[in-house]
Amino acid sequence: MALGRSGGCMKIAAAGAARSDVAFWALGALLLLVFLTGGGSRSDIASLVVLRPAAAILLGVGLWGLTRSDVRRHRFVYGMAAAIVGLVLLHLIPLPPAIWAAFPGRNLVTRIDDAAGLGAVWRPISLVPSATWNALFALIPPLAALVLASQLDRQGRWRIAILLIGIGLSSAILAVLQLSGDPQGPLYLYRVTNRAVGLFANRNHQAIFLASLFPLLAVFASAARSSSIDARLRTAVALAIGVVLLPLSLVTGSRNGMAMMAIGFVSVPFLYTMPGGGRDDGGRRHLLRAVVALVILALVVLTVLLGRAVAIDRLVETPATEDVRFQAWGPMLSTAMTYFPLGGGFGAFADLFKINEPTELLTSAMFFHAHNDWLELLITGGLSALLLAGVAAVAFFRMVARWWRSRAGRDDDMLLAGAGLWMVLIFAAASISDYPLRVPSLACFFCVIVLWISSIGPDRATKEGV
Template identity: 45%
Template sequence: MRIARRAVPHRLSGCFWALTAFLFLAFATGGGSRYDIQSLAILRPASAVLIAFAIWGVTTRQLRALRAPLLFLGAMALLILSHLVPLPWSIWSQLPGRETIVAIDEAAGLGRIWRPLALVPVGAWNAFFSLLPPLAVLLVGARLSLAERRALVVPLLLLAIISAVVALLQLGGGEDSPLYLYRVTSNGAAVGLFANRNHQAVFLACMFPLLALFASPTTFPRWDRRVSLGLALACGALLVALILVTGSRAGLLAMVVGLAGAVMLDTISRKTPTGRGVMTWTVPAAAILILVGLVIGTGRAESVDRLLGSAGSGEIRYRAWGPIFTMAKDYFPAGSGIGSFAEVYRLHEPYALLDWTTFLRAHNDPLELLLTGGAPAMLLLVVAVGAYVRQCVTWWRSGAREGTRSVTKGAALCVIAILGLASLGDYPLRTPALACLLCVMLLWLYGADGAGGHDNSFDGTASDPKTSTPKEGRGSNA
C-alpha cells in the first residue's frame, strides 16, 4: 500500500522544549542518590510543576499508550505508601525482624505503640518523592509526537558531551576542583555531572546505542549521512576515552554491551531502504582499538587497571552480599521497609566487615529490594523483567514480519539492558538523572500509539491523517 505524504513546516512543540529543559535540570541537580542532596529541593518542586503542566493538556489516548509504565509507577507508589501506614502493635511486633525494636521498646517503657512497616519512615517518604521526576518525564513525554520523541536523542547526547567535558576539567583541576557538584563524591575521578564514577561511566556507555540511532537514516532523513556519521564517531571516541579513565569497572563492562548494541543497531539500520551502509565498522573499530591502546599505554586506563587488579575480589561491597541476603531472609516476606537499608545494615553489620566507611547501599539493587521491600517488591521486579523480555521478543519478531526493526525501540532496549545489568553491581537507577533517562527509553518503547496522531517528521514531511503512520525504517511503499 502506498502511503500518501505531504510537506509540512518543521516545528517543535512547547512540550518538547519543556521536557528538554527538565532533562537538563535533572542531570544538573539529580546526579546523586543520597536523600540529603540540597539540589533535590529544586528538582522535586520543578517535577511537581511539570506534572501539573502535563496533566493540563494530556489526553486519555496518550495516557493509554503509556499505561504499562504508569501502572507500574503507581504500583511502586502504593507499595511505598503501604509501608508508611501505622500498624497496631499486635500486628507490627509479629513481623519478621522486629524483635530487636520490640525489646528496645519494652526496655525503654514505651508501651505498645503503633508503628509503620518501614523501620525508617523518612527513608520511605524520600523514596516516594523520588518518583516525581520519572513521573514528570512520562506525563510530558506522552504529549510528544513520534518524531519529537526520537529527537530527544539530541539533548541526551548533548548531556553526555557536557558530562564528558566536565569530567575532563575535573581531572585537570585535581581532587579540589570546584567542578565537583556534590560534597560526597569520588574526588579525583572523572565523575562529570554525577557524584559517583560508576554512574558517570554507565551513563556514557548508554550513549553508544543512542549514537547508532542518531546516525540511522530513520532519525533525521534529510541530514547528510557523512555529517551524522562523523559526529557519532567523534562522540563515540570521546566516550570510550572517558569511560577508560573513570576507573569504573562496571562502566567498562557496560561499554562493551553498549558498543555491541550500537553495532547491532547499525546492522539493522543498513537493512532499511534508505540505509546505504550508514556505518562501516572496520575503520571505526580499528580507530577505537588504537584509542584504547593509547589510553592504556599512557597509564590513564584506570578502569582496566582496576578490572585486572586483585582488589575487586576482596572489596567489602561483594563480601557483604552474603550477610545482606541473610538479613533479607530474616525480614522476609514483609521486608524492613523501603528506604531503610543503611540503618538495617548497621543494626546487623557483621564484625568482620566493620571499617571506617559507611555502607549506604547494597550495590546490588535486586538484593536491596529483597531486604527492604520483601516479597511484594520482588514481585514487581519479576513483572518488570517479564515486561522487558516481552518487549524484546515483540521487537525481534517484528523484523521477521515487517522486514525491518525499529532502531528507536532497539536503542531503548539496549539502554535498559545496560542499566539493568549495572544494577546488579551498583544502584544507577536510584539517581534521578538516570531514572529520567530510563523513562525516556520507556517513551520510545510504549509511546508509539499515543503521539497525538501525527508524525511531525524531521524530513519536512508527515503522514496523511487519512492513512496509517508509516513504520520506522520503511520507505514510501509499504
C-alpha cells in the same frame, strides 16, 4: 459533513502538536535541571531542595496536559508507576501493634518498646519511616519525566534523544576539565565525589551513563535519512562523539562502566544501518564494522599506553573496598531473609544493614547502598517489590521479541525502541554491582527510555479515537 469532519481532525491534530511541544519544552527543562542538580544518590545533597519542588511543578504541568489517550497508549508503564507509588505508600501506613509485631524482623523494636515502657505504638511496615518518606519524594522527578515523555510525538522523542546525547557529551567534556583541574575545585558539583565524574558524584554512574549512549548514537546515525549527505553527516557526528566517550569511560576508573561499555559496543551492529540501507551493501557494512572495531581497539590500546586507563588498572589490581562490597552480599541476603516477605522499608537499607552487619566487615566507611540494587530491592521492598521486578522483566522480554520481529521496518520509532531495549539491559546489568537508578538524573533518563520502548506497543487508544 466531510469538510466539517476534516476541519475537526485538523484542529485535533493541531492541539495534539501544541500539547507535544509543551511537553517537550517542559521535559527538556526537567532533564537539564536534573542532570545539573540530581547527579548523586545521597539524600542529603543540598540541590535536592531545588530539584524536587521544581520537578513537582513540572509534574503538575504534565498532569494538566495528560489525556486518556496518553494513559491508555502507555497503560502498562502507568500501571507499573502506580504500583510502585502505591507500594511505597503502603509501607507508610500505621498498623495496629498486634499486627505489626507479628511481622518478621520486628522483635528488636518490640523489645525496645517493652524496655522503654512505651506501650502499644502504631507503626508502619517501614522500620525507618523518614527514609521511606524520602524514597517517596525521590519518585517525583522520574514521575514528572514519565508523564511528560508519554505526551511526546515522534519528533519530540527524537529531539529529546538528541538533547540527551548533548548532555552526555557535555558531561564527558566536563570530566576532561575536571581531570586537568583541582580535585577539590569548582568543576566538581558534589562534595563527596571521585575523579572525572562529569555531571555525577560517582564515577560508576558517569561511566554507565556514557556506556548507555552508544546504542543511542547508533540509531542517531541511522534515523531520518532524507539524503546520503545527511546520512553520512549523522554517521560522522556519531563516530566523533563515540571517539570522545570511549577513552573517557576508561579514564573514570569504573570497572562496572567498562563492562557496560562492552554491552554498548555489542548493540551497535544490531541497531546501525548503512546509508542507503539496501541489501546489496553487505560488503560495505562488514567493512565499516571492521573499521569501527579497529578504531575502538586502537583507542583502548592508546589509552592504556598513555597510562590513563584507570578502569583497566583497577581491574588488574582489585582494591580492598571492592572485596568488602562483594563479601557483604552474603550478610545482606541474610538481612533480606530477616524481613522477608514484607521488607524493612523502602530507602531504609543503610539503617537495616547496620543491625546485622558482621564485625569483620566494619570499616571507617559505611554501606549507604548494597552495591547490588536487586538485592537492596529485596531487603527494603520484600516479595512484592521482587514480584514487580519480575513483571517488568517479563514485559521487557516480550518487547524484545516484538522489536526483533519488527526491526526490518527500521522506522524511527522502532529504532528508538531498539536503542531503549539495549539501554535498559545496560541499566539492569549495571544494577548487579551498583545502584544507577537511585540517582535522580539516571532515573529520569530511564523513564524516558521506557517510554521509547512503550511507543511501539499496540496503540488501541489511537485506534479507538479516544
